[in-house]
Amino acid sequence: MRSGCKTTDFRNGFLFSLPWLVGFFLFILYPIIQSLYYSFTDFNLFQAPGFIGLENFRELFTDDLFYKSLYNTLYMTFLGSPVYIVIGLLMAVLLNNKIRGLAFFRTAFYIPYILPIVATALLWVWLLNPVNGLLNMFLRAIHLPAPNWLADPAFTKVSLILIGAWRTGPIMILFLAALQDVPKTLYEAADIDGAGIIRKFFKITLPALTPAILFQVIMQIIVNLQYFTEAYIISGSTDRLNQSVGGPLNSLMFYATYLYQNAFLYLKMGKASAMAWVLFLVAGTLTFIVFKSSKKWVFYGD
């Protein structure tokens, strides 16, 4: 506060931040340091952690399943993210046309996101059922091939991207809000110059959306690197007997599922912590690269 004396302001600021600060030290800072320590040990939950140097990392970098899970996760990140962002953008641009029934269409695009993620995963396992599912019923009706979506390793990750595409409502809302901030005068000026729809999109709309796109790219990287719940539920549905968390031929073994498996099924807490730190570094590097590159492609209007 402006008029208060400095020491009371400091005391108040500190007291109001206190719950967050306690939570930060207990649930964030201490665990981050602790997991770095565990990553150099053979910790298994029952014995005190013994220091083994870089053994966990050496084991990881010679582990085929580690690479498989990393590949699957990067597949979702680099293929899923652009697909979701383009779909969200497309829907926002369509809805920004002063159409009647905007509230209805906006709800229709957004509401899949409201469904709890477990319900979403279960619904899609059933929608994608090769024999009794809605999607294959439709594909057969128009004489297209009807793949075994969740059992054929060639289609499992495509199925997950389909589910993700169904949940792009929040991206649409963000872009729609950004679109409404674009000054109308820009479009009017372009109209006078005789610019077409395509030209206006690439010269006005897209540059104006770049700050929102940057935000989405970063969020998508963080979220997709941690991809877990849908994959966990779907692999459980395809392989009920041995409770595999990797799905058909480990095509649904994601980084977070493999880490979960190491930590909580095999109790290899040291190896899981090493995985966590590799993920931390990957996430940090990707975010850093995106931020650095953003100077070249993000335009902040005035």
Place this chain on the structure above:
Amino acid sequence: MVIKDKKKIFTYIAVSLISIVYLLPFVWLLATSFKSFAEAFSIPPTLLPREFHPENYVEVFRRIPFARYTGNTLLITLSSVVGILISAPMAAFAVSKIKWKGSKFLFPLMIGCMLIPIQVTLVPLYVTFKKMGWIGTYLPLIVPAFLGGGLGGGYYIFLLRQFFLGVPDSLIESAELEGASTRLIYWHIMLPLSKAALITVGIFMFLNTWSDFMGPLIYLTRDTMYTLGIGLQAFLTSHHVEWHLLMAASVLFSIPTLLMFFFAQKYFIEGAKTSGLKF
């Protein structure tokens, strides 16, 4: 004029088609939940049920302890909502309306934590909670909300801070001139003025906790304590899947979130605008 009309018609056709595609899974969900076991597995499948079996919804309660799971989920969810509504506004107030050295580096720290994958804290948190005897209790799922909400808490703080910044300083200054303490100003000016932001935070926290899967999966050990998410997943893996029942259970599981969406849409849109991704 003709070009404009063509564009309008194209837009209507496109948004209508997308809406149908996006709503069809809901039709399939509801339709299956009312089908008989035989009809759910009929070949070729039917889109809409030939005969309605609302008793599927009753059967769900007999097949799994659905009422108990609902109670468990509600307990965790409501406690977390209370927790975040206590801790997040306090933190947001400290980094928006109090002039002190800490706010300059605390706020970026709160936001920066959202970029850290939760896996980085997962194992040590589990070990700590185990040492404290909290595994198999609801405490690991509830307590963090009272202390800022962990790695994802920055989102709620950000949302509230945006709102607090909009409250004019003159209001606070005049209260101070009349001798009001900071605590009084927070309680009697900031919070009452920020009802809309508090509701948004409450709703999003409700949805996040209601839908949470990984937390309960790791920390809950006894099936009597399961949440709906874990209970439904167990239903999927332990039985020969009776899809008509599983879909009925999924509908029931989703009703609170859907109701909340319909009754509080404007808060959703506001919250989604601020974040665009998280609930």
